[in-house]
Amino acid sequence: MAILEIKDLVVGYGAFPVLHGIDFVVEEGEVCVLLGLNGAGKTTTVTTIAGLLRPTSGQVLFEGSPLGRKPPSSRVKSGISLSPEGRRVFPRMTVGQNLKLGAWSQRRSPALVKRQMKLVLDYFPRLAEREHQIAGTLSGGEQQMLAVARAMMSNPKLLIIDEASLGLSPTLARVVWEATARIASDGTTVLMVEQNAGALPFADRALVMEKGTLIRTAVGEDVKNLDVRAAYLGA
């Protein structure tokens, strides 16, 4: 069953449409990578899914029901969590506090929060060592891990990661992707936005966007055969 379904989504800033009607699905349990160059409309797509932007027309269905005009907070509650572009950790708080806030939607059961924190830190052992460090003083890679970890704290069904590899060394990017793959294998559906085709090996599904439209979709074995260069060139 498709956990996420996008139907003819049109989104614009003011009078300028950025997405010109895109359709795709993400199946439960898979890792889906949304590829495209700068300005292709990837971030617009995922921030709309998270509820930060309102679509001009079209629909986002989560677990079969339309999300409509639900605010981000209730989308988190129902299981969609976004690790935003540029990380956006809370800079003057500790790693631990950042994570606690990630579980804001679960805050009524401290025990649950504690368990989730342990679970999440298992994916990112480097963060576990730095639980009391101020987030603003972490390195770029660590901040990215923290952003993903924080998003995981709400125990989401669908984890969306926007540009995890941006500004990271290839090695560090790999560490993040691998952690993501483990998260997915533990049952959380993952939607990754990437400019970097290096993420493709981890994907069960790949979508390629250009100028606000979806130009190519590949599933399963086809992902490995996807000619990225051709995809980027729109061939």
Added chain:
Amino acid sequence: MTMMITRKFQAVALAAAITLTVPACGQKSGVASQVVVGGVPGQVAADGSIVPGTTAADGSAVGVPGATGGVTGGTPTGGGSTTGGGSTTGGSKTTPSGTGGGGEAPPATAPRSGGGDTTGVTDTTIKVGIHAPVTGAAAIPQQSFEKAVGVYFDMVNKKGGINGRKVEVKFEDDQFRPDTARARCKKFAEQDKVFLIIGGAGADQIDACARYAASASVPYLSAGVHETRPGQAPLSSLSTYFALSLTYEQQTPLLARTYKASYNGQKVAVITADNDSLDNFHGKAVGAIKAAAGSNLAYERRIPKNTTSDAPGIAGEICRSGAKAVVWNASPSSLLNVAKVLTCKVGFIGPGLTNGLNIVAEVGCDNIANARFYSPFPGMDVMRRNAEFVNAYKASNGGSAPDDLGAAIYGVESLVGMILAATGKDLSRESFMATIGKVKQFNNGIYPPTNFSSRFGGTAMHLLRADCSKSEFVTEKVNVRP
């Protein structure tokens, strides 16, 4: 003025009854125009409502000024022992013009109106301006004031006016600011063209307006305030100014006497606001108290005009000085602020015109219990028995009961009305002011009798005491002379 209620705010705005000034405007505010058609024709003697105590203390019949022979006898009288009959008043030998009967003859030596300044006077009307603070730093409650203004003239107009002229009262709010007071008085003089101006309250406003009025040759009357201001000519030198009650300086012997009578041998403090207009008073008060108390004068101090955050410090110093009595001349809110934080028991004694004193008693009791203040008008315990006042007040205000502001304004209006009546038919500013100087005594039974041998015509004050069981100031003694 002793009793200045201070709020720290300076209102942005100006006058209350402004619409009056627009000729095209049909609406008049309630306070202002008191022209009433009808009433008893003929002259009105300003009699009939003499408070018993006053008359007795004074010992003289009311000096009915002007040509008042044919007094209409219908004026209700309060207390029963007043001069009710027309003949009593009319025949009084203190009547300056001494003209019985017709009432048409002008005072013998008064200038003919033909030669005088008759601004604000027509054959049928006299225009009078009153200014007082109803908004601003030390406002008197607006409704209280609006109810009070014009009560007396309203009554007189119903009876046919003064020498056949109805008195039209214009009221302006001076916002408790001297600059505004001056501007309002300028408006009275130059735009509204009133005959004379009455200062309702506020020493510095009265000072500012009086100085302007002198420059514009407009008669200006108010209760007595300070006599001098540093760097300025004394008020006594102003050619058109008249104080209708004792000045602060003139009251210093009274304060010393009150101290001696109630607190003799006990320590005493003198506290005066640091308004420079009170410099002279402070010096004289300290001198008088020192003469009476000697080394028992334990503490003297000038305090900020708006005593707020300084109040605890001042209160602490009063208590440490061991004073049992405090001679106080500063704003009532300062008094309340200091009294509120006093940790010792003291008795306050003060001079002055005490507009709105009862409100202070209401708010400040028990902290100011038995405080004694001098006042140009008696307490409401006396004024409530003054049937003419009570009836006039109720008639003008839809039956509501009078307060002490009503009494204060009524007192000053009736005194002015009395002088106007005494001046006679030939009313000009010159004849009006000449009458003040010539008539030996005006006694309206509310203010103590006047005697204008100088600009300061007061001869006595009433002594009021804060009675906390009644939450108001009651009359302890009338007509106390220095």
Added chain:
Amino acid sequence: MSAPTSPSSEAPDATLDLPTVEEELWSAPEDAESERFRPSRAGWFARGALWAVLAWFVLAFPVNFLSPFTLGVSDVSAASEAAIFAIVGLSLNVLLGYAGQISLGHQAFVGIGAFTSAYVVVNLDLAFWFAVAVASTLGLVQAAVLGAISLRLTGLYFALVTLAFGSFAQQTIFAIPKLTGGEGGKEAPRPALFDSDYRYYFLCLAFLAVVLFLDWRLTRSKAGRALMALRENPRVASSYGINVKAYTLIAFAVSGLFAGLAGALMAHHDEVIVAQKFGFNLALLFVLMTVVGGLRSRSGVVIGSAFFALLGSGHLLELLEPLTTNVFRFSLHDFLTGTIGLPIEFVALVVGPILLLLTITKYPGGIGQQIAPIREWMLGHRFDIHAGKVKEVEVDDVRA
């Protein structure tokens, strides 16, 4: 906005047919199209007629010349006060609108100007004109000193410094009886020639005209353009080599100059000037009238300031009263003082903040924006209802 690199921009005629900075800001879409637009003969006539009405209203109406109404000395005195408030508004506009600094102690600048002028005339026995010059200069110096200090702080802290300065002036400086005449106030006589309120009104108008001209010159000078550039984009502007601090300091100095001048005029307008007048509320009222007038719009600020001066003194309601009673059969005065129990004195205090909040949240251009279409039309442009649209009441700290 281009950086002021051309040295010729200081020359008076070099910029003659360019739109002023203000116009550029307010009416972006005009330019080429309206340069070509020439009103028809009827259009010129209509514009001329409106100008004539405006001139009549400002110059003739207050002094009962060619007027069906009769205004008294007190009314024309209120008009003088409106002109003085307009100068204060323009002063604050330089600070708030051009330099992006909020002053919560502007009443102190005005007050110090007022008492200085009174002191020079009364105690030093010098001429009124000299006193005005001294008051203005002192205002300039004060503002420059405070400005120099504030340049080391961020914008919000400057608000605190002015607030503290205002309370210091009010409680300490204005409590010196030698300077302020104590509670009873300080006399401030007018020069013999302008003793009449009618003449004094024209004197105030003349000073207002001078201030308007100086303000106009400022916005077209190198400093003014630099400040505008700073507002548009501080980083770009400073990368062009604009000396941010120097120009901000100039704005402070000019603002102080205007405030001192307004203070002097206020003193001699009131003839007795008291310290009580210069409280914190006046400072807030100044901010309010300038923002509601419309920052960076000279005409808007003048109208806004005059509006609040007349509203405060009750004369505006008085002027409107015949209209409301005769046309709408409704007495605004009775409604306010009777029905809802709001004394005329407090109308400005209650209505003003509401207008302020509406302005900054809904109509950031203030009155200046509302009248922009008419003003542009009167200046010979095509009537455009959208002229002068502003999105936000930009009062950023230019140094932020």
Added chain:
Amino acid sequence: MNLPLYEQLAIALTAGVLRGAVYALVALGIVLVFRGSGVFNFAQAEFGTTGLFAAYWALTVQGWSYPVSFAFGMAVAIALGLLTERLVIHPLRDSSRVTLLVGTAGVALAAIGLQFWLFNETLVMSMPKIHDGYFTTPWGAIVTMQELITLGVLAGGAALLALFFRSPSGLAIQAAQQERVASELVGISVRRVSMLTWGIAAALGGLAGILAGPYLTFSAGFLSFGAVGSLLPGFMAAVLAGMRSMPGAVAGGLLVGAIEQLSSLEVFAESIPGAGAMILFVFLLVVLLVRPQGIFVGRAVTA
């Protein structure tokens, strides 16, 4: 009265610290709002005056009991805070900070205008004390119970606030200010957090107003620039706290109160009118020029 200098000093410092408790309450609100919304809230003191007027009205006009009137005053203060957030702060959330400052000043002026309008007829306003008692210190300063209660409320309030800031809601307030988008994404309703911030700040203001009201008589603008003018001292305390530290705001408030009261020393009181305002002005300049980052900054990060 010629007391020796050390006695004068002891009296001044006692009075200053007691008064400083009010400043500290106001400063806490200012710091809270600044941390939560990045706004210099010039309406902070007026939240207090408005609460005081409401409590006074309830007590003297309506004749309600003291606790009910107190609660009513607090409710009105909080309502004003929430209203400010809804009508001014939220619509202006993307505006510059100076614009927001003008907005809060507008709220203050509106509150003052309302107070003048509705209470113009009341000549002198005076609120009874919770407890009328007092005692005298060995050095002669008078300490009233009301002042002690205020000091106690300050201590309690500050402690509660410190606890609150460690709670999830407290963290959320700070998160919303540090990263608005990320806060939304973890499910924090920034709007609700902002309301919470302003509500608590207004409550602190309300406490300051209703507790300080009985010290003296009061009138419109009481807590801004009236009898207990706390706006400027409150801001100065907040500056000393680097606009961030809650314990710093408390320490700053007490210090500013003490410094201001130095003006009651005879050397100043006799020679300089309004010495308090001058001392505060000079002190503010020195602090801003020498240590603009504050003095009582503490661990600035999360309290």
